Every structure is written in structure tokens, then in C-alpha cells.
Amino acid sequence: MSFGDPNNPYGQQPQGQPGYGYPQQAPQGVPPQGGYAYPQQQAPAPQGYPGYAAYPVAPGGYPGIPVQMPGLMKTARVLLFIIGGLQLIGGALAILGGVILSSEVSNSSGELTGGIITAIGIAVVAFALLPIILGIRFAKGRGGVRVMTIIYAALGLLGSLGNIGTAVGSDHAVAIAPAVFGAGIGLTISGIILASMVNNSATVWFKRPRY
Numbered sequence: 001m002s003f004g005d006p007n008n009p010y011g012q013q014p015q016g017q018p019g020y021g022y023p024q025q026a027p028q029g030v031p032p033q034g035g036y037a038y039p040q041q042q043a044p045a046p047q048g049y050p051g052y053a054a055y056p057v058a059p060g061g062y063p064g065i066p067v068q069m070p071g072l073m074k075t076a077r078v079l080l081f082i083i084g085g086l087q088l089i090g091g092a093l094a095i096l097g098g099v100i101l102s103s104e105v106s107n108s109s110g111e112l113t114g115g116i117i118t119a120i121g122i123a124v125v126a127f128a129l130l131p132i133i134l135g136i137r138f139a140k141g142r143g144g145v146r147v148m149t150i151i152y153a154a155l156g157l158l159g160s161l162g163n164i165g166t167a168v169g170s171d172h173a174v175a176i177a178p179a180v181f182g183a184g185i186g187l188t189i190s191g192i193i194l195a196s197m198v199n200n201s202a203t204v205w206f207k208r209p210r211y
Helices: 071-104 108-137 143-168 173-197 200-207
Strands: none
Touching: 071 108, 071 173, 071 200, 108 143, 143 173, 143 200
């Protein structure tokens, strides 16, 4: 059987043989053959960690990484800034009061008392920088920031419990309620900061890769 003139490009092609004219289209629904590209996979966000996003990765790649600080850590960060700010104000007032006392009272006892108050104010100001620095380092810090924050919160808890015990054992009944209330606030704040550091979200956040 003749298949037409072989020199005629528009002649009938033999059945079962690939065409030599225009490229053939693949049937609808059938993926093109011969390609080497694989569909990109997406890693699912880990369960239970807010602020995570899934990143496209190759097969067998790494899971999604957190792109946003967990909510409890944000709360702890704000509390650290508040504590540091209040301590700075208190330390500055103590320094000012000590200087005024030293200048107004000319005897040695007044100067000594003013010097002690001034020294205490300087110590308070220096200590107030710690929570502020820790709060700032939440964004880019690593495990050392987490450990220091845990220690700071634990000391705050012990101090608050000590203040409550001192107030309850005091003979001044009028001063017990305000002292216990203030110590209770400190206990709550320290507890929130400590809780934000000992959960899995904080562990993953401080161990996340930096790019």
C-alpha cells in the first residue's frame, strides 16, 4: 500500500509512527512526558505552635519554621519592658532623693543616709537594664537569652513569695493588705514570664535557623 509521495510534507503519515509536522498535543488530563520537574511539596506547619508558616521545600526537606514570635512570649516581652521601666523610674527617684538629702542635711548622718539611698538607686537602675535587654533580645537571641529569662523569672517568684511571707508575719495589720497585693502582682508577672520560657514554643523559637 502506498502512503503517498514521501517528498510531500503534507502527505498522509503512516499510522503508529510519530508525526514529523507540527508538534503533537498531549490529550487533555495526561501530563506531558519526558519532564524532570517534580511538583513542589509544602511542609505542614507543626501542630500547636502559633505563628508558624509552611515553606515550600524539596522532598525530604525541613519542616516549617516559625516566622512570628509566639503570643505568650510577646506578653512576657511586654511585661519585661514594663518591669524594667518601673525599676528605672524608681531607681532614678531614689538617686534624686539621696542627692537632695545629702545636700540638705549638713551633718554626717544625713550625708551617710543620702549616700546609701543614692547607691541603692544606682543599683536599681543597673538591675532594671536586665529585663529591658532580655526583652530586646527575644527577637534575635538564642538559648542564652531563654536561660537568663528563666533565672530572672525564678528570682522574681522567690522574691514575691518572700515579700508575701514578710507581710503576713508583720505586726502592722494595715500594711499587710497592700504588701500582699503588690507581691501578688509580682508573683503573677514572674509566673507568666517563666511559663513563656519553659514551653515548646519558646524552645523552637530560640532554636530556629537564622537566614
